Amino acid sequence: MPTREAAVTGQQAARRPGALRWAAYVGSVFAIAWIALQVFYFAQIALWNFVDPQSTAFMRTDEAQLGAGHPGFSIQHQWVPYEQISRNLKRAIIASEDANFVNNNGYETDAILQAWEKNKQRGRIVRGGSTISQQLARNLFLSREKSYIRKGQELIITWMLETLLDKERIFEIYLNSVEWGNGVYGAEAAAHYYYGTSAAKLTAWQAARLAVMLPRPKYFDDHRNSPYLAQRAAVIARRMGAAELPH
Template identity: 40%
Template sequence: MTAVFTILKRIFWALMMLAVAFYIAVAGLLMVWKTQPINNSMFMVAHRLGGGDVTQTWVEYDNIAKSAKQAAIVSEDSRFVSHHGFDMDGIEAAMKKNESAGTVAAGGSTITQQLAKNLFLTSHRSYVRKGLEASITVMIEGMWDKKRILTAYLNVAEFGNGIYGIEEAAKYYFNKPASKLNRDESALLISMLTNPKYYEKNMSNKRLRNKQRIIMRRMHQAVLP
C-alpha cells in the first residue's frame, strides 16, 4: 500500500511540474507575441505533422480591412469588446440550443477562447482541453488588449487546407491583400471558419452563402476595439 501511494504521489508531482512548465511556456509566448508577429500555432504544427504545407503571412490590425474585423465580431463574438474572455449570455444561449437539439449544436466560444485553442491546443474535445482553454483565455485577456486579440485571431484562423490567416485567405480566394477586402468578400471568408476545408471546395454551398448574407446584414452592428 505504501509503495502504491509513493508511486501515485510521484505521478501527481510529475503532472504538477508539467502543468507549471506548460503555463510558463504559454506566458512566455504571450509576452513575446504581444508585440511580435505570430507565425505559428498548434493547429499549424498539427497540419505540418500530418504532412501538409502551411501558408500564413502576418498583417497588423491597420492592414486588415474594417469589413473583415466587423464580420468576425458579428459572426463569432458580438460582445467581444465588452466581455473579459467569456460571454456568459452566449454560453447560456448555446446550452439552451444544445438541450433543445439534443446534441452539441452550438458552442458559445468567444474569439479569445477560439484563439487560445488555435494557438496552444487541438480540436480534440474533452473537459481537460476546455479547462486548459479557459485558463489560457484568462491569461490572454490579462496580457493583451482587445485589438491585439482580434489581430491575432484573424492572423492564425484557418481558411482552407493549409491556408492560415486573413492575408493568405484574401490572396488565395480573391487575389488581393486583406486590406483591400470588400464587405461581400469579408463576410464570405468569415463564413468559412466553421468548416474551412470543406467550404474551400464548396464555395457555392447554400449554408455558406446564407451565413454570408446574415453577416452582411449585421455587419454595421459590430463594435470594433
C-alpha cells in the same frame, strides 16, 4: 500463532504505504508538469506584446498531415499589421463570431451554458460557445480534439490572453492566425486564395463570406457554392454596420 488470513492482511498493510508514496510521487510529477506548461503559455503570450507569432498548433498539425502525402507542401500564411486588414473583414468577423468581443472578458457565460445543454442532449461535444479569444487560445496552443479537459485548458489560456494583451492585439493575432481553408491561415492568405486580392482590399461581401467560413473552413473551402454560405453571408453583411471594433 497468526492465522493465514492475518498474515495476508499484514502483507497488504505493509505494501499500502509504499503504494501511497508512489501515487503521491506520480501526482506530484503531473502537477509540476502542468504548472510548467502553464508558465510556458503565460510567458509565450506575454512575449507577443512585442513579437508576432510565427506559427500555431493548428498550422503545425496541418503542415504535418497535409504534407505527409505532398512533399514540399507548406502552409499558406503571411502576417500583415492590423491596419492593413480591411475594416470590412474585422466587422464581419465580430458580427459573425463574437458580437460582444470588445466588451466581454473573453467568455460569454450564456453561450457556454447553452453549449453545455446542447452537448448533454446530443451525448457528445458538438458546440463550445467560444468567443474570439477562446478560439484564438485553441488555435495557438491546442488541438482540434473536442473534450472537456481541452475546454478547461482553453479557458485558462483565454484568461491569460485577456490579462496580458489588449483587445486590438488579440484581434490582430486572431486575424493573422485563424484557419480559412485547406492549409490557408490568416486574412492575407485567405484574401489571395479566394479572391486574388489583399486583406486590405476585401469588399463587404467578400468579407462576409470569409467570416461565415470560419466555423468550418475546410468544408467551405470544398463547398464554395453552398447555399448556406451565400444566405448566411447576406445576414452577416447586414449586421456588419453595428459591429464595434477594438481600438
